[in-house]
Amino acid sequence: MNKLLLPIFMLLLICSTARAQTRQVTGRVTDNLTKEPIPGVSITVKGGRTVGSTDSKGLYKISIPASGTVVLVARYVGYKSDEVTVTTQSEINFSMLEDISSLNEVQINVGYGTVSKDALTGSVSSLRADQIKDIPINSAEQLLAGRLAGVQVTATDGAPGTNVQIRVRGGTSITQDNSPLYIVDGVQVENALRSLSPQDIETIDVLKDAASTAIYGARGANGVVLITTKSGKSGRTTVSYNGFIGAGRVLGKLDVLDAVDYLKYQYERSRGSEVDSASFVQNYGPYDTLEVYRNKGRDWQEEVFGSVALQQTHNLSINGGDQKINYNLSLTGNGQDGVMINSDYNRKLLSFKMEIKPNDKFRTGFTVRYNDERINGAGVSSPGLARDNFLKNTLAYRPISSKNGDDIDFYDQQYLAAADLRNPVINATAVYRKAFSKRYNLSGYLSYAFTKDIVGRVTVGYDNNNTRTNNFYSEITGQAALFSGMPIASILTGATNTFNNSNTLTYTKRDINKHHDFDFLIGQEIYQNSSQQFNAETRYFPIGISPEKALSNMNLGNPPSGQAQPRPTTNNATARSFSFFSRINYAYDKKYLITLTGRADGSSKFMEGSRWGYFPSAALAWRLSEEDFAQSFKSVLSDAKIRLSVGSTGNNRINDFTFLPLYASNTYYGLNDQLVPGVVPTQLANPYVKWETSLSRNLGADVSFFNNRIQLTTDVYYNTTKDLLLQNPIPQTSGYSQQTQNIASTSNRGLEIQLSGVVTQSKTFTYSVNYNMSFNRNRVEKLNDGITRKGYASGWETNTGEDYLVEVGKPLGQMYGYKSDGFYKVSDFTYNPTTRAYTLKPEIPSFFGVTRSSIQPGTMKLKDLGGNIKNPDGSPAIHTDEDRTVIGNAAPKFTGGLNQQFNYKNWDMSVFVNFSVGNDIYNANKIELTNARLRGPNMLAITKGRFKTIDDSGVSIYNDPAKLEAFNQNATLWRPYENSALFTDWAVEDGSFLRINNITLGYTLPQNLLDRIKMRSLRFYATVNNLATITGYSGFDPEVNTRTNGGLTPGVDYSAYPRSRTIIFGLNLSL
């Protein structure tokens, strides 16, 4: 690595300064309309090499040849370039005109190069810094939510530093990784958005169709996110400070029973057992006195996540340079308290980018980034023991202390045994987790123009990511209870190194015979990813030890007899790929455009012979606005282009070495109570494993109206992916239950619309709108041989089993469960007054193989969907195999966002709204919090409308069928007693929402005032993030995805960290 960087550093020192006989010209550049100075305008001598640029006051100075006629050219992005012929003057002033159509000249990064928007043939969504500069946000990932057509962003929940899943056009794979490829400044960086500060991003271009992504071949099937970071700008050195402070508070609470209602239910529940009844009265008093607890309960949600969480971000950047050298140094610090007690987030980022252009032939640059992140707190959604689950303990812990003791503040062993719940405030400190991540990223490039047309470029990137997670479970946690009730500590470390090198050669020829434009790219690339993991866990620490002490003394745990310490585990892996690629762009008369791309990828993940994959693509575009017939209405239709592309891409984000027979040391045999390691075969090798291949077809149109004031881009696409790798079940008598095979196929079809426009533009008021929406329909085309459906478990609760169904012909994300049918009515039974037993009438369906709870009046009822399975006595049965069906789907019908920006004099305002329509949410919290199989947990307030077995004065009416029926005539919910959690359509809710994501109001100080205080600009602003969400969803927040199981079980809301509303004040200052 160092060997490769050395020449780049050497080049920094090279700086040729040839000079001839010259004279000086000075001047000022201003905006034609506003007459304000424009800094950073490049001034060149036409046909020559000399370059200058304007400073913050719009002034420039340039050396020109002493003799002859010289033409000076002023160029600036967003303005029409201006030329002035110099004769003998020594002062030349420019007055530049804004160029609205210049938006089309924006260069789009298409991978290994850029093209102007005019010449683009593929489907690309872009986000520019100016669209997001107003928004104070700490996560580059969440920045993308709702802003780009075809890019779906789903955060796990509202925790600081939460995981964010990004899908481009729905994702192609079923069980493999669907994340897009991230390229930062030409270098592949895994999960790049997480290690970038939003303030450092210049542009994000998302390549969506194969015509664009095929240049990335095997890695492009899930889309490519190209990120360009901010470079230094020529001109005076600018020091900028962007900072904000904010305060967040959870938006809503889940309504749970208050102290009195809770006790009333516990009273009712205790009627079945004399012991329970007696102890209830002993603890809380008789039923008619329960009202004394009114307003005496505890609101755990308030105590655990009711606090105001502060956050602050500071970003300092120094940016500057001249025509030869420029740099950008940026330092960012984020600090964020969690709204939940004992959780916070802290991140420090450093980024330094430098580019050197000693002459017209050489160009070089490098970037150094460092990222130091710390997440404190166990979170709430991380899978693990349900009994340690933070949110569950918060919502369900009894809202009242017992009558004879103030045990509520303490760890109550008896209540724990009955309800399996821990005081959430105490639990918050009982589970300790600190996750650290230190990442550095180095990249550099070197390009050399061999001739005017041929440019060679070498790009090198190295990324090192070190993570460490410290976990500690104190003796009161459920985790520790499994191991003799003694504390447990674990340290998980990981290091990932990636090395990426690409070498390209481009040949560009314009206006050949005035008709032909020609670009040719050829390149080669290697990519290597190696990772090392080391995990150590020690159990049986002395009771009472502090987390820090345990984690600092990992040898201290001492197992009781017959128990053993787990051994440390390691997992090291390396994967490499080697590629060749080429791209040809050809344009005839700039009207007819064609792009041909081809890439060949070799990967170490496949056996020799099936190692190479070939990924071609072709794209055609027709700029019909350039045709003669279009000229007559050019004033209305300023630009129009139709694009068509077909291409193939691959996916190699799969497990390593599926083609080799392998043994792993991942088990033990307890000889003499000592764990002796065992090595065991881990897989049935499949020597035939090959690439997953996607074929993507895209038809798009880019249309602009009224001199480009309104721009509309629409795309329709149809992508099919075949040879998807799946664990295909094979007969278990082989000794294996599955084998990785290229077996499945999926398709995604969709429509994307992106509309942007400047509604009003005047000297004092500008109003612009950016709107996008995307429709995607995913379909599983083929599963394993002979299998048309397969269940998957989200795993939030073991008893619900496989609650998602992957089915041929249907989209991924189908929720699979029973249909709720209210509850059993008293009239469904015959009552025997002698035995006091309710017997279900034979024609009424009952459970068979579903649940163990016995059926009584008020028991939750499921719909019998027919089928052959009957109860042993012949009565209709509700059976797991026959009476479950698809009851929801997590995939939205469409999603989108609307961003509106206003400028009035020195005021600016933006309002960003995003939405999702038609997605279902699996509200698992609702199932859990209406299930009283244990004695003691609190429940949701909706259980107030339950089927009751006591009347209003606490008298049991269970054995009086007539009274029971009459009393429960208006009951809205079953008796909340089930042995196991059942997933029914009652827990599936429409998760459509419209979120007012962000409102910002800013004020920029006027220029004359700034001049006085020697500042370039100063803006103050206030923002509300997540102001409000319009939704019918009854849980905390409809944007939730807590149990993904590799993407197969989306949309589960179980124990999600509640999202908060944040109010932020900040300033942007530049000197």
Place this chain on the structure above:
Amino acid sequence: MKFISPKIYITVIVTALSMLVFSCKKYLDVQPQSSFSPEDVFSNVSSVNSAIMGIYQLLAGDDGYGQRQSLVYPNDTDEFTRSGDVDAGARGLARYVADAGNSELAATFSRGYNGIERANLCLKYIPQMDAYNNGPEADKKELRRMYAEALTLRAIYYFDLVKNWGDVPLQTEPSVSGMDFNLSKTNSEVIYDKILADLLVAERLLPWRKETVADERITQGAARGLRARIALFRGGYMLRRVSNIMERQADYLKYYAITRDECDTIMKSGQHSLNPSFYDVFKKLNELTLDNVYGERMLEVAQAGGNANYDSKLGRANGTRIADGSRYGPAGGAQNPNTNYFYAFDPADPRREVTIANYNIAVNNLKSPARITEMNDGKYRRDWRPIIAGATQTLGINWVMLRYSDVLLMYAEAVNEINGAPDAAAIKAFEDVRKRAFSTNLSKVGVTPTDKAGFFNALVKERSLELGGEGIRKYDLIRWNLLGAKLKEAKAIMTTIVSATQYPRYLYYRNVGEEFEFYPGTGYYLPDPAVPPAPLYNAVTNPNGYIRIDWRQNLTTATGGFIEKLGRSFQSNHSEVLPIHRTIIDLNPNLKQDYGY
């Protein structure tokens, strides 16, 4: 740098690129780091040892003998019943209503073949090793021992599959991609013959227990004992796929001879003997101590590590019922002894107190007598284990797969069948077992029948008294084709006990320290007292009084009651084997369910 022409640049780059192409094949050949190729594993003795441990491991854990094979599959019999009523899992199996969707079936079946695959790999690669053929003697010997262990373990996995599912597919080579995995069933006797032949090879390569380090690895005695047991099954009744009838092969006596000879070799080896104390056998087991002295516990499945994959729930899922919060930690409840079994023990037989845990332990650590239908099996119990607090699920207690007393009784049985009557040696072996039980009261040993039928019946009873709760009874009854009859008999006996006034309707006890004592003049074998103790316990008025609990009162013949539900849906010539789980049948078109499932 201007003097270099572009052509030279291009040449340099083209050369560099072609070198890259040349080196890319090498570049893309990446070797796994955290896993091994079979060549790595079978290159030295110590990593082969790890591969052997990998085969052993599947015996342990929830799906092996940590729970499913020890506590779930062996129910119901005339000894024990699974608690609770029918469900789609363990209780469904126990009531013989299991269908192919039963949740307990899939994992253990697959696990068996997983173990067979691990063994097949070892059996293929060990003989190919250089050290096996040309290595130092010590290595050769050790590798032969491991080869024999792989053979024995494969035999155990096949035996477990056949005794639970009848005819199953037979695969004796490692799986390779491209092979036809859609195997159909092989007849049980073919599989039995294969593993009997394998064990014959294995036993000679294995050391006797005194010749090696004491641990849970298979020794020669264990392999011979297993061979003796498997021969009894080969010579016993099997449910035939074609006739759907329990049948035994005509040449069955040949196999009894194998049993007799193997047992004889073990008995004469001087390697194994009975522990004079029956209690001590299991007390030590629960104390996690190996049986180094007597070698009575001839083969154990080692379990440790606090993990559902290689530790056991023995003593946690079953054994004494202990309340959560007591100092022992929660335990118990999986299987309840039948009343007939409780009373089958002579009042003086100390094996009852070991085999049946007839007390519960409350949160405050006080013991109380368990009700008649709520006693538990007792050979594995948490309160005998060194205390391990908390809700710990896995207690590290080994499963005893073979005991020397079983060898003695198998010997006696084999001789009786072959000779048509017991000889002196058979009677001695039988009486050795009884004498150990009644060592303090030899008069209770009784007279041993000398006719074939009488001796056989005595053996049927003795095996139950001696080996109860060790997962053996159900399979013994099947090979004798007595399971249905014995379940019926158990119900009939229990029905008579409901109204048997020689036994008490209630028990009256009080705590003395943490232990309890009965009211004088009452007990399990005494009728209700003429005058019950009065007043009974009352925390306020009579803290020293006696507490009454239901005994016979708790036993009912009602539908769904303890008696009625015992093995409820057992059907002869059907229920002797389990259905194969649907997910397994569905994947293999050649694998049929058979046996009326």
